[in-house]
Amino acid sequence: MRVLIAGGGTGGHLFPGMAVAQALQSLREVEVRFVGTDRGIEAKAVPAAGWRLYKLSVSGLYQVGPVKKLLGLLRLPVALGQAVGILWSFRPQVVIGVGGYASGPMLLAALALGFRTVIQEQNAYPGMTNRVLGRRVPLSFVPFAGLEGLFKNPVVVGNPIRQEILQAAATPFQRSETPFTLALVGGSQGARAVNRAMVEALPLLKDAGLRVLHQTGKADFEEIKQAYQVAGVTQAELLPFVTDMAGWYQRADLVVGRAGSMVAELCAMGRASILVPFPNSSGDHQKKNAQALVAAGAAVMIEQSELTGPKLAQEILTLVQDQQRRLSMEQAAKSLYSGDAALEMAKKILEFYRL
Structure with missing residues (x-):
């Protein structure tokens, strides 16, 4: 059996796709290949995980300036031609779109040529590709109820999570007394606003005895590294991108990050x-994601317009000092986990298309 997974750009799109690939391969003898671009996170992450990656010459059309939008439109016919070539050469039984630049051309080509198609949507409000194609693709997987009007056949399963994280989640949290471990994860590309706020917060956190794990993103790495040195914060591990996210989660007492x-x-x-929450996310879905956790008592939300170093430091120190509240937040977060969405999705695909 052959499966093609299209999309990426960021970890928010790619990692759920990788989780579905793992689940499918746990059920069947499946050859999985991915389609992305040479600029997204998939360019390194997919080959490193042992899967083949096709690359399309495609760029964004949404939330970009007029020049970039024109270039994106000019590239679209080329990307569609490349997509057709990939489909005819690989001949997958199923094409799964996970969002991101490469997802649109691949799903369009697959629909036009009669290939079986699936959409996996990660957010409370779909991105442009999934909004446009959701009513044409026969089977879609969504994280929340209430998206029925946007998709032809939506199945609510939650978000697929990679096996290494599920395995880490099954291991009891070994809470250490010291040092308290804070993990900052700005997404696969970093988060400049979060990085800058943390730099401002460092002098206020210096004497709190924290160990800090900080994914900076490639663009800010050297600047952030220097800021930690200047602030005299020595118990810090800084990386442009974290490959062992499960290991970081296992070590973290508190996580600061985006809400994708x-x-x-x-x-x-x-x-x-x-x-x-990233304020420019499609349909403000990150704010909706964060609000769901806040309502359950699992998280604190700071809107980017209100984010400052002192504000971030205050929220961190409040939770460092209130272990009972952290324990309550941990239990609330765990109560929101809906099970192995990737495995449920894989089984449903095989059943729906009788594969």
Whole structure:
């Protein structure tokens, strides 16, 4: 059996796709290949995980300036031609779109040529590709109820989570007395606003005895590294990108980050969090994700417009000092975990298409 998974750009799109690939391969003898671009996280992450990656010459059309939008439109016919070539050469039984630049051309080509198609949506409000194609693709998987009008046949399963994180989640949390471990995860590309706030917060956190794990993103790495040195914060591990996210979650007492598909991982792991939603996310879905955790008592939310170093430091120190509240947040997060969505999705695909 052959399966093609299209999309990426960020970990929020790619990692659920990788989770579904793992689940399918746990059920059947399946050859999985991915389609992405040479600029997204998939360019390194997919080959490193042992899967083949096709690359399309495609760029974004949404939330970009007029020049970039024009370039994106000019590239679209080329990307569609590449997509057709991939389909005819690989001949997959199923094409799964997970969002991101490459997802649109691959799903369009697959629909036009009569290939079986599936959409996996990670957010409370779909991105442009899934909004446009959701009513044409026969089977879609969504994280929440209430998206029925946007998809032809939506199945609510939650968000797929990679096996290594599920395995880590099954291991009891070994809470150490010292040092308290804070993990900052700004998404696969980093988060400049969160990085800058943390730099401002460092002098206020210096004497708290924290160990800090900080994923900075490639662009900010050197600047952030220097800021930690200047602030005299020595118990810090800084990386442009974390490959062992499960290991970081296992070590973290508190996580600070965006509110994309990472919220599903936080729930699976049962971790207290401070969430800073990306304000330009499609349909403001990150704020909706964060609000769901806040309403359950699993997280604290700081809107980016209100994010400052002192504000971030205050929220961190409050939770460092209140272990009972953190324990309550951990339990609330765990209660939101809905089970192995990737495995449920894989089984449903095989059943729906009788494969």
